[in-house]
Amino acid sequence: MKNSPALANLKENIWTNNPIFVQILGICSTLAVTNSMRNTFIMTFGVMMTTALSSFTLSAIKQLIPRKVRMIVQVLVISFYVIIIDIILRAWLPEVSRQLGPYVGLIITNCIIMGRAEAYAQANKPLASFWDGLTSGLGYMLVLMTLAVVRELLGFGSLFDFRILPAGFVSWTIMIMAPSAFFLVAILMWLAKTIQSKPARKEKT
Amino acid sequence: MKKDNPVYVVIFTFIICILFVSGLALANDLTKDRVAANRRFAGQSAILTALGLTYTDQAEAEKLFEATVSSIVDEAGNDLQPPAWRGTQENRAVIISQFSGAGLWGSITIIVVADPDTATIRGLRVIDQNETPGLGGRITEEWFQEQFRDQPTTNGRIAVSSGAEGSSTAQPSSVDGITGATRTSDAMADITNGALDRIRAIADGSALTASQNGSKQ
Numbered sequence: 001m002k003n004s005p006a007l008a009n010l011k012e013n014i015w016t017n018n019p020i021f022v023q024i025l026g027i028c029s030t031l032a033v034t035n036s037m038r039n040t041f042i043m044t045f046g047v048m049m050t051t052a053l054s055s056f057t058l059s060a061i062k063q064l065i066p067r068k069v070r071m072i073v074q075v076l077v078i079s080f081y082v083i084i085i086d087i088i089l090r091a092w093l094p095e096v097s098r099q100l101g102p103y104v105g106l107i108i109t110n111c112i113i114m115g116r117a118e119a120y121a122q123a124n125k126p127l128a129s130f131w132d133g134l135t136s137g138l139g140y141m142l143v144l145m146t147l148a149v150v151r152e153l154l155g156f157g158s159l160f161d162f163r164i165l166p167a168g169f170v171s172w173t174i175m176i177m178a179p180s181a182f183f184l185v186a187i188l189m190w191l192a193k194t195i196q197s198k199p200a201r202k203e204k205t
Numbered sequence: 206m207k208k209d210n211p212v213y214v215v216i217f218t219f220i221i222c223i224l225f226v227s228g229l230a231l232a233n234d235l236t237k238d239r240v241a242a243n244r245r246f247a248g249q250s251a252i253l254t255a256l257g258l259t260y261t262d263q264a265e266a267e268k269l270f271e272a273t274v275s276s277i278v279d280e281a282g283n284d285l286q287p288p289a290w291r292g293t294q295e296n297r298a299v300i301i302s303q304f305s306g307a308g309l310w311g312s313i314t315i316i317v318v319a320d321p322d323t324a325t326i327r328g329l330r331v332i333d334q335n336e337t338p339g340l341g342g343r344i345t346e347e348w349f350q351e352q353f354r355d356q357p358t359t360n361g362r363i364a365v366s367s368g369a370e371g372s373s374t375a376q377p378s379s380v381d382g383i384t385g386a387t388r389t390s391d392a393m394a395d396i397t398n399g400a401l402d403r404i405r406a407i408a409d410g411s412a413l414t415a416s417q418n419g420s421k422q
Contacts, residue, residue, distance in 0.1 A: 035338055035339070064217065065208075066208045066214045067208070067219060068214055069217070069218050073221060075220070076221065076225055080225045080228060080229060083229055084228075084229070088236075088244065089234050091239040092239075094240075099396075156339065173339060176339035177338075178338070179241035203399065
């Protein structure tokens with residue numbers, strides 16, 4: 001892979017065009033799974049792999065796909081990879097599979113995956129699409145992991161299930177429940193947007 | 206043939222579906238024994254833990270399970286639904302029953318081990334629940350489940366106190382509920398009492414007639 005376009009793509013997907021901050025995609029799962037770092041990591045890893053592999057596949061067969069059934073084929077390919085991930089978890093990580101429950105299946109409906117298939121994989125080569133999917137997933141993972149650090153630390157007093165805060169710490173129940181993800185996502189977006197808009201302001205003055 | 210030709214669209218969709226679905230069928234087939242073994246192990250380990258037995262790996266758990274627990278069948282020879290088992294614990298006969306009931310958000314499924322007369326609960330495990338993580342979800346924590354070990358009942362019933370943790374010590378047939386999760390605590394009392402009723406019905410034989418066991422045609 002050539003360095004400069006790949007790097008530019010990485011920077012775009014992680015920062016300037018981050019799926020959560022900028023595209024505001026995949027918010028449902030952001031609210032649901034981020035109260036535990038372990039579950040968040042596994043789920044976002046699943047999203048990352050699905051986005052990369054489905055973008056790769058869709059890009060590889062893009063010449064053959066009739067426009068009329070384009071979306072049906074996208075959903076088919078995405079579901080295929082998600083079910084494969086679900087099968088792998090059930091066979092080798094049954095405990096994780098049980099904890100994630102329906103969230104693995106719900107990766108199928110994560111808008112980021114279809115968004116990348118539509119916006120990028122349709123018009124680019126397979127390897128570049130793979131990279132684009134992977135980095136988009138990474139951008140998603142980084143934001144969710146940031147949320148999970150705050151929520152698990154304050155909600156359970158632990159990180160990756162290891163107790164960090166002293167036993168006397170009164171955990172913040174709100175951090176475990178979905179509403180906390182709403183305001184944490186909002187705060188993160190606010191911070192990211194503020195930082196992102198700074199250079200632009202300088203240029204104007 | 207042009208890509209927008211309806212015949213091409215149909216053939217293409219058909220072929221691509223066949224390809225991907227076959228891939229899934231293959232993956233499912235390759236892992237199905239492993240998945241079934243995992244599921245069996247999850248069930249067995251819950252029962253063994255409820256009995257207070259320890260094991261190091263899946264193979265040992267399977268052996269221990271075969272040696273201590275046997276499935277109860279009704280008069281027609283079918284497994285009870287939900288499943289129940291006879292077992293021994295410290296040379297004492299016990300009855301083990303799986304039981305489900307409504308929790309706050311979804312159904313809660315537990316395994317209860319008790320003496321056949323249900324005077325004492327010998328162990329309890331929560332095997333499936335969808336309660337609020339960090340609140341009702343704490344019923345899966347060790348301290349909560351271990352309260353039921355050798356817990357005496359009053360006329361075959363227990364209560365889960367909804368006050369602060371530690372408030373149950375005054376009443377002998379009561380365990381601590383979870384602060385902030387009154388509804389889940391109440392549900393746990395109902396489900397546990399339901400399981401105890403069932404264990405009594407199994408012990409006196411009334412749950413073993415084929416008509417009582419509604420699972421089969």
